[in-house]
Amino acid sequence: MTEITNLSLDLIESILSHLPIASLIQASTVCKLWHTIISSSSLSSLHKHQHKPWFFLHGIHNISSKNNQSFAFDPSSNSWFLLPTPQQPLHYPNNTSFIGTSSFFFITAPNFVYTPILHPLVWFSTPPLHFPRINPLLGVFKDGSFVKFIVVGGVRFIGNLVDIEDRLDVEIYDPLLGSWDLAPPLPADFRSGNSSSSLSSALFKGKFYVFGIYSCFVSSFDLQLRVWSDVRVVRPSGVVFSFLISCRESLVLAGVCNSPSGSSFTLWEVDETSMEICEISVMPHDLLCSLFDGDEDERFASLKCVGLGDLIYVFNEDYHRMYPACVCEIRSGRGRGGENSECYWRRVPQLPSLMNRFHKVVSFCSNVSLHSILGEGQHHGLH
Template identity: 55%
Template sequence: MSDRNPESSNLNALNRDVTESILSLLPIPSLVRFSTVSKHWRSIITSLPPSPSPSPWLFLFGIHNTSSFHNQSFGFDPLSHSWLRLPFPSLPSLHLVGSDRFLFSTAPRFSFSPILNPHWRPTSPLRFPRINPLLGVFPASSKLILVGGVASIGGLVNIDDRSPVQIYDSALDSWELCPPLPEAFRSNAHETLSSALCKRSFYVFDVTSCFISSFSLDTYTWSDVQTLRPPGLLFAFLNSCNDALVLGGMCYSDRGFSFNLWRVDQGSMEFSEIAIMPDALLFGLLVDSEDEDDAHRFTTLKCVGSGNLVYVFNQDAHKKYPACVCDIGVENGKCTWRSLPNLPSPLNKFHKLVTFCSTLSITDVFHSDEAHIGFAGLVW
């Protein structure tokens, strides 16, 4: 390939369909670099069709309460198996939620922005302003759902027992108030709840009591509250992977501690085990401390997942935030685990960690020239 005349490279001589097939196999960081080769390559790369089954990235936003200079954000690309340092978005507040390629700021006014091209768009006022609500973006729709959270009055947190459900339609810029979260979840709704959006239902799961209920996006009604507790479960988090519910959590049995994954039937709520994290990975996630027993050391673990991947990480591990990922095999039914590399240095100490996973496409990167400039300047 000629460095002096990229337009005459062998790749440019290939049929466009063949070229697109080759480029579609590359990770996004590689595509960003190759887009700078020539205008011809950039044109091909920016017009690549979305992958039919993209692997979700893990996003980590570290927030410092008193100095925005110490805020940092990172994205893990599973295809290149590498962390990328992202430019930290200018936030309307410190109350941040993420889902489905978007960031959401919940106070003082609800706003949303693409992850890679921060451009905040405020919504009409919420009926019940909330901090740290559960949130889901409707698939192939202009709507999103907010469940629970805590009230904010004059910038102060006001804990109350109301857990409203509010649905936003971005096409109409309007909020609709729906039946509230069932009573069984309301005591500590803002601290112990996990959620997953799966097949037109928004599931809410209490990570300690193991209560579960679903809100239908078609009928706007809640199902009966049930209990979902596999044997030996200490705490767990609910995720939606490949259009199925997946529960990931810590267990204790005669064999000791383990982190397990279960597939959950949406109708019967019956569960079946699909994977157990290897012990070497599990204990590699722990905080090194001789002053705490194992049960307490596991409490800072959390998992998030979508598509074919479930990420497990430590939210409070002396600034290192170690993590691993499980690839849930679709065709062969096998699950494979691997550890993630360390986050890029220097790494600051955060007061709050916002984590979620989301798919990305090359169109998200090249949404505009500003997005391209910001992404091309990342640390690979």
């Protein structure tokens, strides 16, 4: 029998690339050779394409930031991890527009700062936004070899006061110039004062989509041309509220529907050109019921939904239920209309028992690289 130490480096790398991240972290401590292989950019690239995005929950305690906590769920190992908690920067009130997306935590007011999710040791700052704001939509996208930030909507923040009437220009951070570029604001159909509490967003094929959770208005911002599309309405029959998710193959709408037979949580594939929708899955009823304690009419109001790649997470942000969650994996086939898509629903394990009580939860999905976990070459991450 051939021992693993006698195998070629390429073969060892290929074998290790199939391990869950938690196992790779342990394997990296076996010997210097394995640590070198696991830390290499080539294995990180292999692993990125074979493993699934993580689900992040950051709990915010309004009174003391010391009680804030961050958790990550790795679907490949079906495990939760307690992460290092970012310390609140000085002179920033706790719970002031704290956002998480695409490997970063952000605070957008009074100044714009960000830090890597997995190693939040230092907050990096950019020049001030033209319009400091709270609760905006925020996206992270690649432009060539550089990462840029886009900030959309939100409520203007002026000296600890807010102005809900001002329609704020889109702002895009260019790391090469070290400045924020201005672009047209959200179309007027999205009423002024709209924030992330009433809107969802999705980055898909070079466009930043904004969707009204309750209004069902949708418009996309072209990241190259920097113009907004006409506003459309995408409202499935019976929908109460819904979220727009960017999946690997298509946009997906996910939301609660009422019908004569009862309430359901449904997924629809969205054609990004015509904005036509096609139902692809309904969450099993027993799984939906497991997210709640009773049959109150308002029980669905605490449901939230995030997703990335082939995964869509649905969870209850009510602390009393300890944030129960489930996940749907979409395995897409060829062809339009979802007829070849297969959806697999399952319950997510309960969060660790050492969780604190929170007043607010920030949730999002993000791809995770081995480099970011092992802390190799950590910097501000914009190139």
